[in-house]
Amino acid sequence: MTAVHFGAGNIGRGFIGLLLHEAGHDLVFVDVNAPLIEALSAADAYRVIEIGPGGRDTVVTGFRAINSADDRDAAVAAVATADIATTAVGPTVLRFIAPVIADALRARPAHLAPLIVMACENALQATDALRAEVEQALGDSSEALDRAVFANTAVDRIVPTADPTDGLDVRVEPFCEWAIESAPFAGSVPSIPGAHFVDELAPYIERKLFTVNTGHAATAYVGRLAGATTVHEAIGMPAVRDAVDAALRETSALLVARHGFDAATQDAYRETALRRFANDALADPVERVGRQPLRKLSRHERLIEPAAALAEQGVHPVALLEVVSAALQFVGVAGDPESEELAQLLARQSAEEIVDTVTGLEAGHPLRPALVDRVAAVQRAR
Numbered sequence: 061m062t063a064v065h066f067g068a069g070n071i072g073r074g075f076i077g078l079l080l081h082e083a084g085h086d087l088v089f090v091d092v093n094a095p096l097i098e099a100l101s102a103a104d105a106y107r108v109i110e111i112g113p114g115g116r117d118t119v120v121t122g123f124r125a126i127n128s129a130d131d132r133d134a135a136v137a138a139v140a141t142a143d144i145a146t147t148a149v150g151p152t153v154l155r156f157i158a159p160v161i162a163d164a165l166r167a168r169p170a171h172l173a174p175l176i177v178m179a180c181e182n183a184l185q186a187t188d189a190l191r192a193e194v195e196q197a198l199g200d201s202s203e204a205l206d207r208a209v210f211a212n213t214a215v216d217r218i219v220p221t222a223d224p225t226d227g228l229d230v231r232v233e234p235f236c237e238w239a240i241e242s243a244p245f246a247g248s249v250p251s252i253p254g255a256h257f258v259d260e261l262a263p264y265i266e267r268k269l270f271t272v273n274t275g276h277a278a279t280a281y282v283g284r285l286a287g288a289t290t291v292h293e294a295i296g297m298p299a300v301r302d303a304v305d306a307a308l309r310e311t312s313a314l315l316v317a318r319h320g321f322d323a324a325t326q327d328a329y330r331e332t333a334l335r336r337f338a339n340d341a342l343a344d345p346v347e348r349v350g351r352q353p354l355r356k357l358s359r360h361e362r363l364i365e366p367a368a369a370l371a372e373q374g375v376h377p378v379a380l381l382e383v384v385s386a387a388l389q390f391v392g393v394a395g396d397p398e399s400e401e402l403a404q405l406l407a408r409q410s411a412e413e414i415v416d417t418v419t420g421l422e423a424g425h426p427l428r429p430a431l432v433d434r435v436a437a438v439q440r441a442r
């Protein structure tokens with residue numbers, strides 16, 4: 061069995077690659093980072109090191125690596141005969157992966173079972189988004205889509221920015237969860253012991269995105285303004301913790317109402333997330349967790365989506381709006397082009413325009429007046 065994984069970064073090596081290896085797959089990592097591909101090609105093993113209470117080490121073997129920027133044909137050929145193709149490249153990169161998968165489906169031998177495609181990104185319905193890009197890339201040959209099964213997933217494991225001295229080894233938190241929707245497999249789900257299959261993914265991905273990622277983003281944005289450099293340092297500051305806790309109580313109320321979670325179970329899930337953020341062994345920089353503020357402030361992401369849904373129910377999401385204000389101040393971050401773009405937008409556009417271009421919130425939406433006020437206040441303070 062062979063699995064091709066796009067994106068040999070933190071989650072690629074430290075989570076998805078590991079679980080597919082443990083499921084018995086030979087791995088093919090596809091990436092565009094030349095030094096990383098060279099290092100993987102020269103190695104026959106790397107370690108996944110769990111840091112924090114209960115952590116263990118695992119060795120991953122049985123992989124090869126392809127630089128799709130240099131040898132696109134090799135990437136297409138690998139996917140064309142693989143059993144599984146996964147991605148962990150970031151939601152904004154999926155459109156660059158799609159043409160490779162499209163060409164692989166065109167070339168896929170007819171006798172092979174459908175390719176299982178799963179995007180493992182922090183976004184709602186990321187695999188559906190990838191499928192739409194693949195369909196567009198296929199153009200007139202869209203019948204080739206039948207040679208694949210597309211399944212949405214929710215992935216959860218904090219993997220901080222790699223320490224350059226670790227080489228290919230990856231430091232990860234002990235916790236992990238990979239939920240995969242079962243419906244696309246029509247009763248014949250693949251064997252991935254580290255993952256679990258669920259009838260309906262929406263409750264899982266929304267709970268994860270609007271608890272772990274909303275809380276993480278809140279910790280990073282509010283913490284950075286308070287002078288913290290890491291997530292654990294930030295969550296250790298009482299004022300930051302209160303702000304994060306308040307935002308997560310708002311999203312918890314939404315999740316309980318929307319998906320019928322037991323309130324006590326959601327409370328425990330929220331507390332677990334806060335404990336995970338406090339893992340000082342991770343030393344996770346606030347810049348990694350806050351990265352790409354424009355993506356994180358977009359309409360269906362971890363801040364605006366729950367705030368908008370609450371406003372639609374007549375609830376004023378005051379704590380989430382505090383986090384949005386902090387996110388709007390994630391400017392001047394070296395190596396993050398979205399941080400620079402945000403600064404430019406704040407300088408050049410009106411508050412109304414920024415709400416349109418950054419958050420995409422509809423005209424007449426009940427959250428809009430408060431959001432415009434928040435943007436204007438951040439602009440005035442600059």
Ligand SMILES: NC(=O)c1ccc[n+]([C@@H]2O[C@H](COP(=O)([O-])OP(=O)(O)OC[C@H]3O[C@@H](n4cnc5c(N)ncnc54)[C@H](O)[C@@H]3O)[C@@H](O)[C@H]2O)c1
Nearest residue numbers: 067069070071091092093148149150156181182217218219
């Ligand atoms: N790190 C975490 O804690 C974590 C946890 C859960 C989910 N995620 C999600 O996983 C995804 C990846 O995050 P990460 O932290 O591993 O990022 P990362 O930057 O460590 O890895 C991304 C990799 O994708 C590669 N890449 C970029 N463009 C590519 C292309 N066109 N083709 C192939 N590879 C390409 C990069 O070179 C990089 O190696 C994101 O969607 C993120 O939200 C991350």
Ligand SMILES: O=P(O)(O)OC[C@@H](O)[C@@H](O)[C@H](O)[C@H](O)CO
Nearest residue numbers: 182215216217218219273276349
């Ligand atoms: O990867 P992002 O940029 O969407 O979000 C940053 C972090 O919140 C995220 O990577 C978490 O560490 C992860 O989602 C935990 O499962």
